[in-house]
């Protein structure tokens with residue numbers, strides 16, 4: 001199914017799909033990193049959980065008319081996706097204040113944003129993924145002004161679908177990070193992954209953190225909370 005290894009990132013390996021031009025195999029790893037690679041560990045079963053959770057989320061988005069690079073799951077840890085050239089932007093959408101925005105802007109954790117806040121970070125490990133504005137994004141990427149607007153609108157549409165999806169399984173979607181890529185035909189689509197590695201997910205009843213913050217902050221069992229997310233999504237699917 002897969003041939004040449006094209007790229008190995010912190011959480012996934014990317015292979016050319018055998019005999020399928022323009023398609024890739026994403027292989028989800030068990031590794032977890034935080035603080036720009038400053039904290040590292042490996043968790044048996046994490047690759048399987050994120051592969052499954054990401055597939056369920058991309059499928060839910062597709063059901064609401066939002067396409068992504070996801071084509072199909074291949075096995076426990078791998079999925080087939082359309083090949084894209086990743087636009088080096090981390091597009092963060094925030095519904096509730098947590099993480100970097102609380103420190104950067106002095107906003108108290110748990111503050112609700114009536115209108116979701118979108119932030120762009122420049123995807124560049126050497127620079128530590130700095131926060132940038134739209135003008136910087138235009139300069140640093142090959143996206144046009146219309147495409148930057150498209151990306152922001154898409155991010156808000158995705159937020160609406162995912163907020164409802166998580167609400168229905170008693171989870172608050174606090175914030176999340178998206179990446180977009182350009183397909184060979186020039187169009188831009190949602191890429192990468194959407195999982196508890198890239199979202200903040202709080203139990204809506206208890207406030208318990210069910211995402212990578214348990215690893216970042218050393219406050220819980222990563223596999224246990226990712227299992228809980230998968231269990232609730234599967235019960236819903």
Ligand code: UDP
Pocket residue numbers: 090092098099100101129175176177197198199200212
């Ligand atoms: N995020 C991510 N990858 C990154 C940085 C952030 O997936 O390299 C996600 C993170 O899990 C959270 C959201 O983006 O859901 C906002 O992260 P934030 O800017 O608060 O940064 P953090 O506090 O995680 O460093």
